[in-house]
Amino acid sequence: AQSVTQLGSHVSVSEGALVLLRCNYSSSVPPYLFWYVQYPNQGLQLLLKYTTGATLVKGINGFEAEFKKSETSFHLTKPSAHMSDAAEYFCAVSDLGFGNEKLTFGTGTRLTIIP
């Protein structure tokens, strides 16, 4: 069985500061990892994904995440926070391949940006 743990249900950072959202997973097979963002009153939008290959993955809006197998982590970072980054972020894992949406989600992290 797979599971995802997102440390910190709420994270606040100042505008211009580093954003770090933590995600750890457990999977019995090589995982496919995803970060989704949800803005208020909108659906989930894919930020980035890791399937195979390069472990540092770049996504939209300046976000990136690094797959670290030894740490079973897939933390999301952005060098400089912007007010528009305020949203809910979900980490998810799938062991059935990209394109199969049997995703296991974390509980989400609400990111607040302080002006």
Place this chain on the structure above:
Amino acid sequence: GAVVSQHPSRVICKSGTSVKIECRSLDFQATTMFWYRQFPKQSLMLMATSNEGSKATYEQGVEKDKFLINHASLTLSTLTVTSAHPEDSSFYICSARDLKGINTEAFFGQGTRLTVV
């Protein structure tokens, strides 16, 4: 990206009544749609996989007679919560995958907040 529209965004209903939630892919066709549920402070949990023209596949522990899924066309899937009870109050969200190509990402609706009183 493609758009998935979910309606309604919020609904309040009385205990014992039924509620229908619609999930539409607006600019693409989807043979498969997925229904998730999220309880407060918990993860999104997959409830069922909806296949156009065939019966839905339900995850373990999800009552198929209570959560009726219909996927009558390539752009519409509906979830009906029958005889709703307060414990069914939750956030329901659908996703759909574009029919074209393989290994394409899923697009999510904006979710439906159901409150049963």
